[in-house]
Amino acid sequence: MAKNKELLRSIKFFLFSISAGLIEMGAFALLTAVTNWSYWPRYLIALVLSVVWNFTLNRRYTFQSANNVPKAMLLVFAFYCVFTPATTILGNYLAETLHWNDFIVTIINMVLNFVTEYLYDRFVVFRNSIDTNDIAKKQENKESKE
Numbered sequence: 541m542a543k544n545k546e547l548l549r550s551i552k553f554f555l556f557s558i559s560a561g562l563i564e565m566g567a568f569a570l571l572t573a574v575t576n577w578s579y580w581p582r583y584l585i586a587l588v589l590s591v592v593w594n595f596t597l598n599r600r601y602t603f604q605s606a607n608n609v610p611k612a613m614l615l616v617f618a619f620y621c622v623f624t625p626a627t628t629i630l631g632n633y634l635a636e637t638l639h640w641n642d643f644i645v646t647i648i649n650m651v652l653n654f655v656t657e658y659l660y661d662r663f664v665v666f667r668n669s670i671d672t673n674d675i676a677k678k679q680e681n682k683e684s685k686e
Contacts, residue, residue, distance in 0.1 A: 545671075550658070552602040556594055557654045564590035568646055579635040579642055580628050583649070587627075591620060598661060604676035607669035615665045623653065 567586035571577065595616055599605050605612065627649045634640040662670075671680070 549602055549662075553598060553658050553661075554654075556597045556602060559597070560590040560594035561650050563593050564650060565643075565646065568643075572642065578632065579645070580632045583631055583646060584624065584628055586646075587624060591616070594657075599666070600673065601675070603661065603666040603669070604671050604673045605666045605669040606673040607666065612665050616661070619657065619660050623656065627652065
């Protein structure tokens with residue numbers, strides 16, 4: 541049962557990450573089309589939009605956490621205090637100095653973000669509060685009645 545729950549949690553995270561990726565790529569593409577900005581501001585704006593979306597959905601539906609939202613947001617912010625400068629600087633170097641395709645660089649950053657953020661969210665941010673919100677409690681009650 542626990543194994544199935546973790547598999548389902550991973551699938552939910554993956555699907556929400558795809559939706560966040562669509563937001564990130566859409567925003568990045570839009571900023572690319574309407575501005576002449578260099579890589580880093582386009583990437584940074586798109587990343588922030590996707591992070592807010594992804595955090596909101598994953599907290600509620602994937603990890604079903606009832607923990608302190610400001611604390612969880614602070615932990616996610618700490619993750620992005622490391623991830624964002626590293627990928628922004630590296631991405632800008634690859635795109636502007638080595639002339640890699642901007643969209644390929646962004647996709648590489650998105651894959652790296654997907655893997656590292658899942659692990660960080662699962663084992664740091666929501667470690668002690670998984671399956672504690674109202675959705676999880678309703679599901680638990682339903683399962684206990686069956």
